[in-house]
Amino acid sequence: GTTLKAAAERSGRYFGAAMGADRLSDSGFLTIANREFDMMTAVNEMKPDATEPQRGQFNFTNGDRIYNWAVQHGMRVRGHTLAWHAQQPWFWGSLSGSALRQAMIDHINGVMGHYKGKLAYWDVVNEAFAEDGSRRNSNLQQTGNDWIEVAFRTARNADPSVKLCYNDYNIENWSYGKTQGVYRMIQDFKSRGVPIDCVGLQTHFTGGSSLPSNFQTTLSSFAALGVDVALTEVDVTNSSTTQYAGLTQACMNVPRCVGITTWGIRDSDSWRGSENPLLFDRNSNPKPAYTSVLNAL
Numbered sequence: 001g002t003t004l005k006a007a008a009e010r011s012g013r014y015f016g017a018a019m020g021a022d023r024l025s026d027s028g029f030l031t032i033a034n035r036e037f038d039m040m041t042a043v044n045e046m047k048p049d050a051t052e053p054q055r056g057q058f059n060f061t062n063g064d065r066i067y068n069w070a071v072q073h074g075m076r077v078r079g080h081t082l083a084w085h086a087q088q089p090w091f092w093g094s095l096s097g098s099a100l101r102q103a104m105i106d107h108i109n110g111v112m113g114h115y116k117g118k119l120a121y122w123d124v125v126n127e128a129f130a131e132d133g134s135r136r137n138s139n140l141q142q143t144g145n146d147w148i149e150v151a152f153r154t155a156r157n158a159d160p161s162v163k164l165c166y167n168d169y170n171i172e173n174w175s176y177g178k179t180q181g182v183y184r185m186i187q188d189f190k191s192r193g194v195p196i197d198c199v200g201l202q203t204h205f206t207g208g209s210s211l212p213s214n215f216q217t218t219l220s221s222f223a224a225l226g227v228d229v230a231l232t233e234v235d236v237t238n239s240s241t242t243q244y245a246g247l248t249q250a251c252m253n254v255p256r257c258v259g260i261t262t263w264g265i266r267d268s269d270s271w272r273g274s275e276n277p278l279l280f281d282r283n284s285n286p287k288p289a290y291t292s293v294l295n296a297l
C-alpha cells in the first residue's frame with residue numbers, strides 16, 4: 001500500500017503532522033510519523049513563551065529536538081509561531097506600546113535567526129482576527145494596526161529563505177466575516193508589497209458531515225491573490241470521513257494548496273482528544289478517515 005506522504009508527493013504536495021517534544025520517546029507515534037508524513041510542526045515548542053522565556057534569553061532545546069528528529073527522518077519543518085495573542089512570554093505582559101512592539105521585533109529576529117535557512121514555512125502571525133472580520137483585540141493590536149505588516153517585514157529580513165504565512169482558524173467558510181477580513185488584509189499586503197507568501201487555514205472542523213460552505217472557493221480565492229495556501233492544523237470531530245475526504249479534495253483541486261497537516265497523529269495525541277478527531281486511533285491503527293484522505297490525494 002501507499003502512504004499519505006507518497007500520495008501527496010505525487011502532486012508535489014506534502015502531508016504533515018504536529019508533535020510535541022514528549023512524543024520523541026513514543027515509539028508508536030514515531031513509527032507512524034516516519035512512515036506517513038514528510039512535514040512536521042512543533043505543537044508548542046516554537047511558540048513565543050517556549051523560545052524566549054526571559055527577555056533576550058532564548059531557549060531552543062525542545063524546538064531543536066523536534067527539528068532534528070524530523071530532518072533526520074527526511075521531513076521538512078513548519079515553524080509555528082512568532083507573534084500571537086496567546087502563549088506569550090511572561091515579560092510581554094508588562095510591556096505595551098513601542099516597548100512591546102520592539103520586544104516582538106526582537107523576538108522575531110532572535111527565533112528566525114536561530115532557524116535561518118532551515119525551515120520551509122513560518123507562521124509569522126497567528127489568529128489576529130476576530131470572528132466579524134475586524135482585528136482581534138490584543139496587546140499586540142494595541143501597539144498599532146501596522147503590527148502585522150511590521151512582523152512580516154521583520155521576518156523577511158531575518159530569513160529571506162523561508163516562506164512567510166499568516167495562520168488562522170474559522171477562515172474556511174468563504175461567506176464568513178473573519179474569512180473576508182483576512183482576505184482583505186492579504187489583498188492589501190499584496191497591493192502594497194508587504195512580504196507574505198502563504199495563508200494557513202487551521203481547519204479545526206466540528207461536527208456534521210459537510211464542509212463549511214465554499215471551502216474550495218476560499219482556497220482558490222486566497223491563491224488568486226498570489227499566495228500559497230495550506231491546511232495547517234486539521235482535525236475533525238469524530239473524524240467524519242466525508243469532511244476529511246472533502247477537505248482533502250478541496251486542497252487537491254487548488255494548485256496553490258501546497259499541503260495538509262493534521263494536528264497530531266493519533267486521537268491520543270490531540271488537544272481535542274475526547275472528540276477523536278485524527279486519522280489514527282489510540283492503538284496506532286488507521287481509521288476509516290485515513291482511507292478517505294488517502295483515496296482523495
Ligand code: XIL
Nearest residue numbers: 043044080126169202233263270271
Ligand atoms: C494548542 C496545542 O495543541 C495545545 O497543546 C496548547 O495547550 C494550546 O495550543 N491554534 C493554534 C495552535 O494555532 O497553536 C493551538 O495548539 C491550537 C489552536
